[in-house]
Amino acid sequence: MQLRPFSLGLATPLRTARGSIDRREGFLVAVDPESDGESVPAPGLGEATPLPGWTESRSACEAALREVGDGNGGKEPATRALSRLDPTETPAARHGLALALADATARDADRSLSEHLARTEGLPAPAEAVPVNATIGDGDPGATVDAAETAVEAGFDCLKVKVGARGLDADVERLRAVRRAVGDDVSLRADANGAWDRETAREAVERLAPLGLAYLEQPLPADDLDGAAALRSAAADADSGPRVPIALDESLASRGLDAVLDAGAADAVVLKPMAIGGPDRTLAAARRARETGVEPVVTTTVDAVVARTAAVHVAAAIPDVAPCGLATGPLLDADLAPDPCPVSDGAAAVPSGPGLAGDAFDGLP
Numbered sequence: 001m002q003l004r005p006f007s008l009g010l011a012t013p014l015r016t017a018r019g020s021i022d023r024r025e026g027f028l029v030a031v032d033p034e035s036d037g038e039s040v041p042a043p044g045l046g047e048a049t050p051l052p053g054w055t056e057s058r059s060a061c062e063a064a065l066r067e068v069g070d071g072n073g074g075k076e077p078a079t080r081a082l083s084r085l086d087p088t089e090t091p092a093a094r095h096g097l098a099l100a101l102a103d104a105t106a107r108d109a110d111r112s113l114s115e116h117l118a119r120t121e122g123l124p125a126p127a128e129a130v131p132v133n134a135t136i137g138d139g140d141p142g143a144t145v146d147a148a149e150t151a152v153e154a155g156f157d158c159l160k161v162k163v164g165a166r167g168l169d170a171d172v173e174r175l176r177a178v179r180r181a182v183g184d185d186v187s188l189r190a191d192a193n194g195a196w197d198r199e200t201a202r203e204a205v206e207r208l209a210p211l212g213l214a215y216l217e218q219p220l221p222a223d224d225l226d227g228a229a230a231l232r233s234a235a236a237d238a239d240s241g242p243r244v245p246i247a248l249d250e251s252l253a254s255r256g257l258d259a260v261l262d263a264g265a266a267d268a269v270v271l272k273p274m275a276i277g278g279p280d281r282t283l284a285a286a287r288r289a290r291e292t293g294v295e296p297v298v299t300t301t302v303d304a305v306v307a308r309t310a311a312v313h314v315a316a317a318i319p320d321v322a323p324c325g326l327a328t329g330p331l332l333d334a335d336l337a338p339d340p341c342p343v344s345d346g347a348a349a350v351p352s353g354p355g356l357a358g359d360a361f362d363g364l365p
């Protein structure tokens with residue numbers, strides 16, 4: 001297993017209620033039969049891009065990968081090494097190696113990663129394109145409307161706007177202005193990143209209901225599943241307009257998917273492969289959510305092109321997936337390779353070549 005560190009800046013920081021994301025640093029993980037032995041059937045590529053707060057730290061990620069990479073003098077089967085990476089302690093490290101091995105296995109079978117993942121889960125043939133939302137950071141009302149209009153002109157019909165970084169009055173004004181600017185045919189989501197207390201969240205649901213939001217993401221702190229469940233029923237009772245569905249994101253990392261589903265705390269769950277610990281685990285989580293009537297949405301932690309492409313494959317394997325947060329490539333000011341999943345008309349193309357994207361990443365690392 002080889003690690004290649006990288007560091008990429010964002011063209012403009014993504015401003016959220018939990019601070020700004022302005023740089024993404026991680027590792028490309030490469031495996032091949034020559035250096036990793038027979039358990040690796042073909043060369044494979046993965047990416048581990050930790051985001052502290054969502055995953056382990058960069059140093060913990062690197063240490064975990066180096067430790068399993070050195071196992072048995074490097075002679076331990078890579079599949080054994082994978083089982084030694086704890087998906088809750090070091091999800092980004094596990095993602096890196098799990099993706100490299102899945103890419104290798106898919107290539108060896110001459111299948112795309114989404115075909116390989118769908119087969120493994122017993123799902124039908126994957127989609128050729130995945131609907132995506134535009135991601136709009138915090139900003140003043142004018143900047144928010146500009147970003148929304150630009151996205152709609154580019155063909156997006158689903159927008160996700162970050163809220164919770166300023167007062168509720170200001171966020172309500174921003175979202176009303178966006179709704180006025182884009183009309184009723186565009187689907188609107190808002191993501192508070194856990195910023196509100198119960199009282200503010202209750203008020204937000206009441207005041208945002210008339211805007212017909214597709215969902216409100218993580219209105220309450222990650223641990224507060226009871227609060228989220230109560231907010232769902234309050235949102236159902238409100239007579240101020242359409243119900244506001246609740247999506248949970250941070251709660252998955254802090255409480256786990258099963259607790260979220262058991263608590264009846266969410267209409268939708270936001271699945272980030274880097275935080276869940278791999279593409280395989282993410283698709284399995286999506287199926288579990290669906291079985292209980294909860295919609296899975298796949299996004300990233302603003303990853304580089306390798307992990308973003310993997311997330312597109314995961315989303316493609318989920319039948320009729322809702323719009324996913326996978327249009328984040330343009331947020332980066334440079335990337336490791338050209339994007340093999342270009343977004344047009346609000347959908348990301350799913351590469352059809354073997355593995356992640358045929359030979360698109362051959363120059364890496």
Ligand SMILES: O=C(O)CCC(=O)c1ccccc1C(=O)O
Binds near residue numbers: 191270325
């Ligand atoms: O979902 C999207 O549109 C993009 C991804 C995104 O918003 C995000 C990116 C990095 C860290 C957290 C989040 C989030 O969904 O809260």
Ligand SMILES: [Mg+2]
Binds near residue numbers: 217270
């Ligand atoms: Mg979120």
